[in-house]
Amino acid sequence: MSADGVPHRGMITACAIGATLLQSLDQTIANVALPYMQGSFSASYTEITWVLTSYIVAAAIMTAPVGWLAVRFGRKPLYVGSIIGFTIASMLCGAAQSIEQIVLFRLLQGMFSAALVPLSQATLLDIYPPERRGFAMAIWGVGVMIGPIMGPTLGGYLTEFYNWRFVFYINLPFGLLATFGLITFLPKTLPQTALRFDWFGFAVLTTAIGAFQLMLDRGQDQDWFGSTEIIVEAVAAGLGLYLFLVHMSAARAPLIRPAIFRDVNFSSGLVLMFAMGTLLVSSLALMAPWLQNLANYPVETAGLVMAPRGFGNLITITLAGKLTGRMDPRWLVAAGLLLICWSFWRMTGWTPDVDRREIILAIVIQGAGMGLVFTPLQVLAFATLPTSFRTEAASLFSLLRNIGAAIGVSVTSTMLTRHAQALHEEIGAAINPFNRALQALSGTGRTLWDPGTADGIARLDQVVTHQAQVIAYMNDYVLLICTTLPALLLLLLMRQPRRAPVPVDQHAAMD
Incomplete structure (x- = not known):
C-alpha cells in the first residue's frame, strides 16, 4: 500500500x-x-x-x-x-x-x-x-x-x-x-x-527457539548445567540454530530471506534492539523485588513508585518522534543509551534507606533514556530497507526483543542469586565469637547479635543475608551498564536516513 x-x-x-x-x-x-x-x-x-x-x-x-x-x-x-x-x-x-x-x-x-x-x-x-x-x-x-x-x-x-x-x-x-x-x-x-511454506526451516527454528526459551525459564530452578534437562535443551537449541542457518543460506525460498541481513542499518538495529530487550524487562524484574523485599514498600506503593518510569518514557518518545525528522537520529539513540547508563550508575549506590525522590528520579531518567532510543532506532533500522522486507523485518525485531528480554531476566536473576550466595558466605566468614566488634557489643550487654546464642545467630544471619542482597543488586546494575555501553559502537555502522521521500518498491511483496 x-x-x-x-x-x-x-x-x-x-x-x-x-x-x-x-x-x-x-x-x-x-x-x-x-x-x-x-x-x-x-x-x-x-x-x-x-x-x-x-x-x-x-x-x-x-x-x-x-x-x-x-x-x-x-x-x-x-x-x-x-x-x-x-x-x-x-x-x-x-x-x-x-x-x-x-x-x-x-x-x-x-x-x-x-x-x-x-x-x-x-x-x-x-x-x-x-x-x-x-x-x-x-x-x-x-x-x-x-x-x-x-x-x-x-x-x-x-x-x-x-x-x-x-x-x-x-x-x-x-x-x-x-x-x-x-x-x-x-x-x-x-x-x-x-x-x-518452508516446513523444515520452521521446524528447526521452532526447536531452537522453544528449547532456548525453556532453558532460560527453567535454568535457575534446575541448577543450570548441573541438570540433564538443561543440557538437553541447550544442545537442542544449538543444533536447531545451526541447522536453520545452514538451511537459510542454501534453500531457494527459506522462511527468513538472508538478503534482509545485507542492510547494515537493519542488522545493526537488530543487535541494538536485542540489547534494549535485555534492559527493558530485566530492569523491571529487578526493581519490583528490590522495593518490596529490601526497601519494605507495600505492593501498592511499589507500583506507584515504579509508575513514573512510564511518564519519563512517554515524554521522550513523543519528543524523539518530533526530533527524528529534524536531526540525526543516531545522536538521539546515543543520548538515550547514556541516560540509561546514568540511571543504572545511580542505582549502584542505592541502599534500602535511600530517599524515595532519588528512586523516582533514577526511574524517570531510565524511562526517558529508553524513550529516546526506541523511536529513532526504528527509523534508522528501516530507513534503508526495501519495503518488500518490511513485515519480515518487523517480526525479526519483535523476536529479537523478546529473546533479549528472556535472556536479560534469566541472566540478571541468576547473577543476583549467585552473587547473594557468594557474598553471604564472604560476609558470614567474619561472623564468629572471636570478632572484636561483636565482642564489644557483648560487653555492653547487647545480646541481640551475640554469635554465642541461637537467637543471636539467627538475627546475624538475617542481617548478613540482607546486606548480601543489597550488594548483589548493585552488581546486577553494573552488569546492565556493561551491557548498554558497547551498544554505542553499533551507531558508528549505521547511516543517517535521507530526508527526502524514499521511492517505493513497486514489486514489493507486502504491497
Whole structure:
C-alpha cells in the first residue's frame, strides 16, 4: 500500500496501537496474579510458572513466520484473525477451571499474540510517508514500551479489587474495538497463494527457539548445567540454530530471506534492539523485588513508585518522534543509551534507606533514556530497507526483543542469586565469637547479635543475608551498564536516513 492519500489513517493508527497494547500488556500483567491462580488451582510453584512459560515460548516460536504468513494470506486477514484468536484465548484463560486448561489457553494466547506487534509496526510504516515515520514509530513505541511497565500495576489493581480472572477479561473490549476498526478501515492486500511454506526451516527454528526459551525459564530452578534437562535443551537449541542457518543460506525460498541481513542499518538495529530487550524487562524484574523485599514498600506503593518510569518514557518518545525528522537520529539513540547508563550508575549506590525522590528520579531518567532510543532506532533500522522486507523485518525485531528480554531476566536473576550466595558466605566468614566488634557489643550487654546464642545467630544471619542482597543488586546494575555501553559502537555502522521521500518498491511483496 502507498503512504500517499491513505484514507482513515487516524483510525488505522488507533487500532494498531490498541493491538500493540493488547500484546505488550499481557507480557507482564499476569505476573502479579500468579499466587492467586496457584491457590485457585491448588498448583505447585513449578506448575503455575508454566502459565508464563507457555505464553512466552508460543509467542517466540510464532513470531518468526509472521512475514511469510502476511504475504501468503494477506496482512489484513492475518491481522484480524490474530486479534480475534487472541481475544477468544483471553476469555478462555479467564474461564479456565484447572491448571491444564489455563496452560493450554495461554499457549493459544501466545500463538495469536505473536503477529500483533510486527503487523502493527509494518502497517504504520506503510501508511505514513518517510518524513512522518518518526511520529508513527513514536506513537507505536508508546504501546510497546508502556505496556510492560503498566502491566504489573494494572494486574495488581484488578487482582486486588476484583479477581485474577479479570486480568484476562480486560482484553475483551479492546479486542472487539480493534477488530471492528481493522475490518472497517484497514485496506486489503493481495495474498500470494503460490508461495510454499518452508516446513523444515520452521521446524528447526521452532526447536531452537522453544528449547532456548525453556532453558532460560527453567535454568535457575534446575541448577543450570548441573541438570540433564538443561543440557538437553541447550544442545537442542544449538543444533536447531545451526541447522536453520545452514538451511537459510542454501534453500531457494527459506522462511527468513538472508538478503534482509545485507542492510547494515537493519542488522545493526537488530543487535541494538536485542540489547534494549535485555534492559527493558530485566530492569523491571529487578526493581519490583528490590522495593518490596529490601526497601519494605507495600505492593501498592511499589507500583506507584515504579509508575513514573512510564511518564519519563512517554515524554521522550513523543519528543524523539518530533526530533527524528529534524536531526540525526543516531545522536538521539546515543543520548538515550547514556541516560540509561546514568540511571543504572545511580542505582549502584542505592541502599534500602535511600530517599524515595532519588528512586523516582533514577526511574524517570531510565524511562526517558529508553524513550529516546526506541523511536529513532526504528527509523534508522528501516530507513534503508526495501519495503518488500518490511513485515519480515518487523517480526525479526519483535523476536529479537523478546529473546533479549528472556535472556536479560534469566541472566540478571541468576547473577543476583549467585552473587547473594557468594557474598553471604564472604560476609558470614567474619561472623564468629572471636570478632572484636561483636565482642564489644557483648560487653555492653547487647545480646541481640551475640554469635554465642541461637537467637543471636539467627538475627546475624538475617542481617548478613540482607546486606548480601543489597550488594548483589548493585552488581546486577553494573552488569546492565556493561551491557548498554558497547551498544554505542553499533551507531558508528549505521547511516543517517535521507530526508527526502524514499521511492517505493513497486514489486514489493507486502504491497
